Amino acid sequence: MAIQQAKVFVEDLQRGMFVSRLDRPWTRTPFALQGFYIRDLEEIRQLQKYCRYVYVDVVKSVGDVGVKLRKIVRTAGEQNAGPQTPAAKGGHRRIPVAINCKPVQIRHNTYAVPEPARREAPRARQLHDRIIRGMHEVMVQLKTDRPLPTTQVNQTVGLMVDSVLRSPDAFSWLARVREKDEHTYSHSVRASVWAVVFGRHIGLRRQELVQLGVATLLKDVGKLYLPDDVLKADKRHPRAELEYRKFVDYSVKLLSSDPNIDHQILNIVQAHKEQYDGSGYPRGLRGGQIPILARMCGIVTFYDEATNPRGAEFPLPPSKAVAQLYELRDCAFQEQLVLEFIQSIGLYPTGTQVELSTGELAVVVEQSHERRLKPKVMLVTDRSKKLLDKPRLFDMAADDDRKQALVNKGKKSLAEVGLITITQDLDPSQYPHIDVAKVRDQYLYEQRLPAFITRFLPGR
Incomplete structure (x- = not known):
């Protein structure tokens, strides 16, 4: 496949180039997320202020500079067949892959300007406590083989969605700060909050927000059937890793036993560990084969696990988690959704x-x-x-x-x-x-x- 982008140092930028990626998250700069054409010297000066280099789309670049770029890239591709990637040199960085996948339709500013967090905070805290109690009830009922209270979970998440639509920051506080009586399933609660905040940002419909929130909340219920030594291991040998990955199928089986479960929720849970380049599990789906809401669930799952590593006394600084997520764009996760998620929570999320x-x-x-x-x-x-x-x-x-x-x-x-x-x-x-x-x-x-x-x- 032909190379589509060229790395260009900022001192070599020219008008007519289409800047498609930066050397840092877009949220650290004043530029638009979707890329832009360089129209004047002021934009070049701004790029020189924030970046060392950028990636230029050689196909979209226009004028003489576009012709020259395409010629240079074509020549370089012929002279350097089979270049060494960081992974080939012994590094661990995954290389982005070109996958034919339709862009996600984004509808910014779908919802009203958020209310002050202080106005929503008391209601958000009550809902958060209700979700925690609801998750405790889910785990208890799983252990006793009683039917899951999915109807109540849906109702509670619906109320959480309404709260986040009013004020994302009020619930973001509850996802960011660790409490002293933190429960083992608090990861699912935090990730569910991030998922709804993310969905609000890109303009998902309320029904989709509820589906995403419920699926993210319940995606790990199958871990109840994993042995402790497999679940809590810092590093798993291949056989233990295969055993661990069964939790997705366990979760789907448990949730599908409820005749009232939304089928879309099952789809999200089943695909939330799939990865954009096809390296995920359980089915090895890639790109557009992965439902959009499952792609989003995978991103928030990764982010919360990165900011709150198992067994760590303190959470990780958000910038480090964002950097890890950014490195996995178009590898594990779709780049467009990674950038939108970073924008949705801000470079410095509430509580940082x-x-x-x-x-x-x-x-x-x-x-x-x-x-x-x-x-x-x-x-x-x-x-x-x-x-x-x-x-x-x-x-x-x-x-x-x-x-x-x-x-x-x-x-x-x-x-x-x-x-x-x-x-x-x-x-x-x-x-x-x-x-x-x-x-x-x-x-x-x-x-x-x-x-x-x-x-x-x-x-x-």
């Missing part, structure tokens, strides 16, 4: 610990859905990393707007106002003294001053 350009540490408490890199945060330390007596709320987007207004009026320059940015997310294990759950409760359930004001209280 971050460091600001001021040196202060903070916790992300709510997304700015139009400006994902400028969320609301609770400042928890001062510039010297000393814990504050009481966290302070800071709306990064509002702060930017205020400072930009001063610049627009000519009162100050951009350098003088000093726009504040997030420099990195933090490894929670390095800052165990930051109580994220306490910050959450203070933000969601306590009354306080408006976010914009608290940054400028006397003493700051």
